[in-house]
Amino acid sequence: MTWYAFACTFVDMKWKGASAKYRQDIARALTAATPAMLANERGKPDDLALRTAMRRWGFNTKQRDEASDDIADALRWLSANTRPVSALADDSVLVRALLDTATSRLDGKRAATSTVLRNKTILQSALDYGVELKLLPANPLKGIKWKAPKSSREVDRRSVVNHAQARALLTAVKAQYPSGKRLVAFFALMYYAGLRPEEVVNLRDHNVTLPPLVLNEKTGDREESEEWGELHFAKAAPFAGREWTDDGTLREERSLKHRADGHARPVPIPPALVRILREHLAAPYGRAADGRLFSGVRGGELPSITYRRVWAKARQDALTPEEAASPLARRVYDLRHACVSTWLNAGVAPTQVAEWAGHSVEVLLRIYAKCIVGQDEAAKRRIADALEED
Numbered sequence: 566m567t568w569y570a571f572a573c574t575f576v577d578m579k580w581k582g583a584s585a586k587y588r589q590d591i592a593r594a595l596t597a598a599t600p601a602m603l604a605n606e607r608g609k610p611d612d613l614a615l616r617t618a619m620r621r622w623g624f625n626t627k628q629r630d631e632a633s634d635d636i637a638d639a640l641r642w643l644s645a646n647t648r649p650v651s652a653l654a655d656d657s658v659l660v661r662a663l664l665d666t667a668t669s670r671l672d673g674k675r676a677a678t679s680t681v682l683r684n685k686t687i688l689q690s691a692l693d694y695g696v697e698l699k700l701l702p703a704n705p706l707k708g709i710k711w712k713a714p715k716s717s718r719e720v721d722r723r724s725v726v727n728h729a730q731a732r733a734l735l736t737a738v739k740a741q742y743p744s745g746k747r748l749v750a751f752f753a754l755m756y757y758a759g760l761r762p763e764e765v766v767n768l769r770d771h772n773v774t775l776p777p778l779v780l781n782e783k784t785g786d787r788e789e790s791e792e793w794g795e796l797h798f799a800k801a802a803p804f805a806g807r808e809w810t811d812d813g814t815l816r817e818e819r820s821l822k823h824r825a826d827g828h829a830r831p832v833p834i835p836p837a838l839v840r841i842l843r844e845h846l847a848a849p850y851g852r853a854a855d856g857r858l859f860s861g862v863r864g865g866e867l868p869s870i871t872y873r874r875v876w877a878k879a880r881q882d883a884l885t886p887e888e889a890a891s892p893l894a895r896r897v898y899d900l901r902h903a904c905v906s907t908w909l910n911a912g913v914a915p916t917q918v919a920e921w922a923g924h925s926v927e928v929l930l931r932i933y934a935k936c937i938v939g940q941d942e943a944a945k946r947r948i949a950d951a952l953e954e955d
Contacts, residue, residue: 566651567645568647568649571650572623573623576595576625585810586809588625592619593684595687596624598663598667598688599619603646603647609642609646614639618632622636622640623640628808653692653695654701654702654705657709660708685711689704689707692704723891724892724894724902726893730884731903734883735753741879745875746848746850747845750844750845752897752900754796754838758921759921760832761901765858765859766802773858790836793835799828800820815868876897880893905918915930
């Protein structure tokens with residue numbers, strides 16, 4: 566079996582059980598690796614055309630049979646001009662070339678650490694499948710000495726906004742036309758409740774429980790109390806693209822990250838967020854026909870480009886030139902980091918923070934280690950006290 570035919574077989578085997586995002590990851594990893602398995606260059610299509618044909622059609626079970634004539638020609642060339650998988654069984658030089666190609670950028674330099682680790686894992690899984698199909702006697706990657714790059718997922722403390730900066734950013738969001746007002750609550754849910762963007766996008770009105778308004782006996786009006794509300798949800802909708810989802814939607818509704826199917830996550834809503842959500846729900850755009858809290862200006866799903874563009878403009882308007890040029894809140898996701906950092910620095914137990922944030926305690930403390938302010942000074946004081954006692 567040729568490498569290309571095998572790669573397609575592996576993609577098809579994984580397709581049904583894989584999320585849309587993981588399907589994309591598999592296609593990218595195999596596209597990166599395949600040049601190492603070319604048998605010759607005669608009649609080879611343009612490099613960009615070949616990569617596009619592999620990534621979007623060849624290594625996509627749903628799209629493969631829908632390829633245009635030009636794409637189909639490129640895939641037929643691949644089918645006829647890749648080495649047999651069995652060539653990897655006794656050629657350590659080829660195995661190393663396959664691994665190096667899969668973990669490198671187009672210019673030959675090593676790819677980003679996350680890409681290296683992801684592509685290596687997918688390649689190893691593919692070759693394990695080759696053993697299962699009896700195309701290989703053993704996984705040849707396991708005989709290669711290879712040092713994995715150091716991976717650090719720690720949050721950069723410089724990216725975390727303080728409360729004054731967060732309020733200024735939300736004010737700058739609200740001032741934008743036409744999408745600003747409808748997105749204030751979107752960003753506030755990340756800053757005050759620590760939600761991921763794909764969780765906010767999929768939030769429905771039945772996921773939100775707000776405390777009742779209290780009666781002002783002097784005026785007879787209903788007013789906000791200082792009580793907390795609660796979010797309770799079990800689904801997220803990460804963006805993937807229509808060609809990777811089963812139903813052709815842009816986003817795939819999935820269980821929460823690090824949660825089993827049907828497992829819900831409760832998150833408290835502080836009074837500041839209660840007020841923002843109540844104002845949002847009372848507005849004409851506050852809920853779509855299906856109950857979603859956030860949708861596009863013309864209805865339908867909220868495009869990620871819309872909220873990213875609004876956020877980029879808010880940073881320019883609310884931050885100083887020095888802050889805007891720094892990592893401070895550069896990504897929308899940094900609002901979630903700011904929230905979790907606030908919880909930890911407020912002294913909330915890590916087990917509770919992990920439950921609210923949807924992490925394990927181990928991952929939580931590893932990621933946010935540098936954002937827990939004051940621990941280094943407290944440690945120094947304890948050491949100084951111990952030395953004075955001695």
